[in-house]
Amino acid sequence: MALADDKELKNLVLKVAMLNAVQHGGKAQAGALTGKIIGEKQELKTRAKELAALIQEVVNEVNNFSIEEQKHIVLQNWPESLKKEKVEEEKHLPPLPNADKYVRVVTRFSPNPDCVLHLGSARAIILSHEYARIYDGKFILRFEDTDPKVKKPVLEFYSKIREDLAWLGCKIDEEHIQSDRLPIYYQYTEKLLLDNNAYVCTCIPDRFRKKSLAHKPCDCRNLPPENQMQRWRHMLDGSYAEGEAVVRVKTDLEHPNPAVRDWPALRIIDTKKYPHPRVGDKYRVWPLYNLAAGLDDHLMGITHVIRGKEHLTNKVRQEYMYSHLGWKYPEAIHYGRLQITGAFLSKSKIVQGIREGMYKGWDDPRLATFLALRKRGITPEAIKKMIIDVGPKPQDVTLSWENLYAYNRKILDPISERYFFVSEPAKLKVKGVPREFKAKLPKHPEKTEKGFRQYTITPEGAEKAATFWIAKKDADTAEVETTIRFMELFNVRIHKIETGAIEASFANESYEEARKTKAKLIHWIPEGEEVPCRILMPDATMNEGLAESYCKKLKPNTVIQFERFGFVRLDEVGANITAYYGHK
Numbered sequence: 001m002a003l004a005d006d007k008e009l010k011n012l013v014l015k016v017a018m019l020n021a022v023q024h025g026g027k028a029q030a031g032a033l034t035g036k037i038i039g040e041k042q043e044l045k046t047r048a049k050e051l052a053a054l055i056q057e058v059v060n061e062v063n064n065f066s067i068e069e070q071k072h073i074v075l076q077n078w079p080e081s082l083k084k085e086k087v088e089e090e091k092h093l094p095p096l097p098n099a100d101k102y103v104r105v106v107t108r109f110s111p112n113p114d115c116v117l118h119l120g121s122a123r124a125i126i127l128s129h130e131y132a133r134i135y136d137g138k139f140i141l142r143f144e145d146t147d148p149k150v151k152k153p154v155l156e157f158y159s160k161i162r163e164d165l166a167w168l169g170c171k172i173d174e175e176h177i178q179s180d181r182l183p184i185y186y187q188y189t190e191k192l193l194l195d196n197n198a199y200v201c202t203c204i205p206d207r208f209r210k211k212s213l214a215h216k217p218c219d220c221r222n223l224p225p226e227n228q229m230q231r232w233r234h235m236l237d238g239s240y241a242e243g244e245a246v247v248r249v250k251t252d253l254e255h256p257n258p259a260v261r262d263w264p265a266l267r268i269i270d271t272k273k274y275p276h277p278r279v280g281d282k283y284r285v286w287p288l289y290n291l292a293a294g295l296d297d298h299l300m301g302i303t304h305v306i307r308g309k310e311h312l313t314n315k316v317r318q319e320y321m322y323s324h325l326g327w328k329y330p331e332a333i334h335y336g337r338l339q340i341t342g343a344f345l346s347k348s349k350i351v352q353g354i355r356e357g358m359y360k361g362w363d364d365p366r367l368a369t370f371l372a373l374r375k376r377g378i379t380p381e382a383i384k385k386m387i388i389d390v391g392p393k394p395q396d397v398t399l400s401w402e403n404l405y406a407y408n409r410k411i412l413d414p415i416s417e418r419y420f421f422v423s424e425p426a427k428l429k430v431k432g433v434p435r436e437f438k439a440k441l442p443k444h445p446e447k448t449e450k451g452f453r454q455y456t457i458t459p460e461g462a463e464k465a466a467t468f469w470i471a472k473k474d475a476d477t478a479e480v481e482t483t484i485r486f487m488e489l490f491n492v493r494i495h496k497i498e499t500g501a502i503e504a505s506f507a508n509e510s511y512e513e514a515r516k517t518k519a520k521l522i523h524w525i526p527e528g529e530e531v532p533c534r535i536l537m538p539d540a541t542m543n544e545g546l547a548e549s550y551c552k553k554l555k556p557n558t559v560i561q562f563e564r565f566g567f568v569r570l571d572e573v574g575a576n577i578t579a580y581y582g583h584k
């Protein structure tokens with residue numbers, strides 16, 4: 001049966017197209033639908049072309065409707081899909097180029113495990129993963145660990161990187177490690193050598209460079225394949241020492257960029273001296289970036305390579321190899337540089353700082369590593385939203401920490417409970433409290449269903465006094481014979497200020513009075529209701545103070561807002577509390 005005559009299939013395509021249109025401002029994208037349909041009907045895999053034609057036809061039909069009409073049709077026919085699709089409506093990444101040409105979109109993220117991941121990788125990770133999800137495709141994690149000498153991989157980072165991806169909510173569909181794939185790289189290298197498309201160059205670098213700059217071949221280039229193969233075997237068997245020979249892939253010697261001409265593809269590393277953390281000294285010939293990544297992108301069926309524009313020259317280099325092998329280069333999307341002002345995004349500086357003891361660890365709050373951000377209560381949702389909003393555009397983008405905080409605040413503000421933290425505590429004694437007061441403080445100002453923190457203030461002694469802790473900052477700005485308001489409690493009049501101790505008297509209870517006299521609103525903790533609390537700040541200093549006793553009931557890892565202070569993530573909760581500061 002022709003697919004166009006399959007009523008059930010046509011209905012399915014119509015549904016998927018309508019939902020897709022509603023998600024994308026009224027215009028369905030044919031490319032996004034193929035994977036989805038095949039996901040539900042595997043048997044159509046072999047009829048991709050016919051299916052693509054049917055999808056195009058339906059999409060044209062659907063896109064003729066206005067978005068209101070589309071929404072109406074979805075509501076009438078498939079109301080159950082609307083809820084799920086609504087959540088996805090916010091995503092607005094531009095469509096991938098030529099997605100409809102591929103049965104399944106496949107993307108990859110390919111870090112070198114020589115450091116933990118940081119915010120600088122967020123764009124590559126999130127865009128690659130997100131596109132794989134939008135198109136019902138596949139997301140591959142590929143460890144590019146083929147430099148045991150200079151950018152030496154470290155075992156702990158393989159797992160740390162997997163953990164970072166899991167934390168970011170990126171599901172890995174497939175994982176590869178390049179150090180497991182050396183026989184594959186060797187196999188293709190031999191093919192390139194035998195086909196006269198690569199050669200083993202034994203020139204000293206300076207000699208090669210001079211020839212290359214003059215657009216001239218070096219003496220090695222035109223040796224016949226038998227000689228090349230013999231030289232290659234000498235690379236493998238140790239006849240050549242490190243630095244004595246490299247494999248080069250042939251390019252056009254007239255290429256305007258000298259860095260493209262006959263680029264180096266494999267080199268020797270003395271792995272007796274520099275063993276690889278996974279495979280030790282098993283191999284002494286190691287592929288360089290363009291050979292390994294270039295081969296893998298094809299062999300792993302990557303359809304869309306999404307990476308920074310600093311890779312544009314690598315694409316030019318690799319295209320020569322692709323043409324030697326008769327392969328088609330994947331779609332390449334090169335986005336611009338994303339800078340975060342004030343964030344250290346240099347791997348080498350991070351590694352150096354850790355080695356020299358400047359940073360306490362990979363989660364040092366001064367770093368923009370995902371480990372550090374996690375500790376500080378920055379949510380993966382905020383990072384994801386920010387990256388998706390920036391998108392894959394080729395222009396450079398500069399953001400600030402404050403941009404990221406704004407995204408995070410939007411997520412945390414509606415859900416975080418509020419508590420009091422008194423930084424550098426000072427004692428304030430209120431005399432003349434007329435009766436017992438029961439303070440009832442909502443855990444969230446708009447969500448009273450979250451419950452309350454309750455404190456009873458009982459005046460004591462002949463002075464009817466009650467003692468509180470307030471923050472040094474509030475103590476320092478208090479003035480004699482003025483009124484201040486204790487949030488959700490009462491107003492007090494200041495009489496005497498001494499370092500670390502303030503005397504005041506009860507003024508009145510009403511908030512209206514406080515408002516009229518423009519009394520400052522401050523937070524407080526009754527003496528005896530405090531728990532010592534230390535907060536690690538983003539500059540790695542420690543803010544010491546007291547948290548209200550209710551905080552002892554909270555679980556570690558909860559993110560709360562200390563009122564008038566900022567969002568913090570609780571790290572340890574016990575007789576003392578430790579927390580990491582996020583932001584205001």
Ligand SMILES: [Zn+2]
Pocket residue numbers: 200201202203208218219220221
């Ligand atoms: Zn040479």
